[in-house]
Amino acid sequence: EKPGGIANYIDSPKENGYQSYHVKLLASFGRWQEVHISSERMIRDSQLGCVASRNEDNIWQWIKKFRMVLRDIAARGQEGESFIEEVVRSFYNDDIMTFTPQGKPIVLPQRATVMDFAFEVHTELGLHAKYARINNQLLASVKTRLHRGDIVEVFADPDIHPTDEWLDTALTYKARRAITNYLKQQPRPLYRRCPDCNPMPGEEVIGFKDSDGNITLHKRDCPIAIRLASQKGDNIVSVEFKPDDTLYPVTINIRAVDRYHLLIDLVDCITNDLNLSIDTLHSVSEDAIVTCSITFSVHSFTELQSIMRHISIIPGVDEVKRAMD
Structure with missing residues (x-):
């Protein structure tokens, strides 16, 4: 028997009602083989699907869910492969x-x-x-992958809200739909930041407008901005990059x-003094000299400068520099 090679779908049936006992065994010719152990009723139910039990309520509940999912996906204008992917995502080929x-079961x-x-609950x-x-x-x-039989207690915080990165973690249709709907309701930023120089409010920035009307912000000394200025100087626009509630990691x-x-x-x-949350901290001491790297988030370049001044006056600190992005 292969460690972790047992799947008990009898005590925990699949969403479509499938029941069986799966076990992986090592055959005499040296390969792992998966054996399904089922009763005659389980085999019959597997062949006939949701109509096997002839339970009208169960059948109509499944059909109702199927219709609802199809209409919801279609209403969002999804076509082709993306439409099929969302349907498959909603009706699992295999589940846990x-x-x-x-003790409430969550499939x-x-x-x-x-x-x-969390979204299923x-x-x-x-x-x-x-x-x-x-x-x-x-x-x-919240990114942790779950396994069959896990008991999960989720803790919420009213200050936590979905971001674009949540879609990289969410797998189910219900979760992805809720996250997408939330993001659509939020005001979108007027600008995009250059991923190479990562400007923040308070720094000298310039904007470049592309053919679609989108504006990308760069620091004035950004090599990309300098190249664009020489090639597409007419696309430079004046922008006022003011701080708001957005936090920028530094x-x-x-x-x-x-x-x-x-x-x-x-x-x-x-x-405590500056009321900021530290994301990462790495410190090394060698021959009485400490080098320390700290990552946190700020609202503006002005705020960052103030923080660096506060740290620079701590006894023993000799140098404080912003790491290159």
């Missing part, structure tokens, strides 16, 4: 049974994540999902003389 802490496709689970839970606890032990991110590099409590003072300055 997971559970809420109260999900293979490779589904905590995020998919309730749309609002999904829209604000922050992290989860799996099987009453493992603390996990990394600063710190060099300091090692001493007792130095790292605590750095963290205290950023988190």
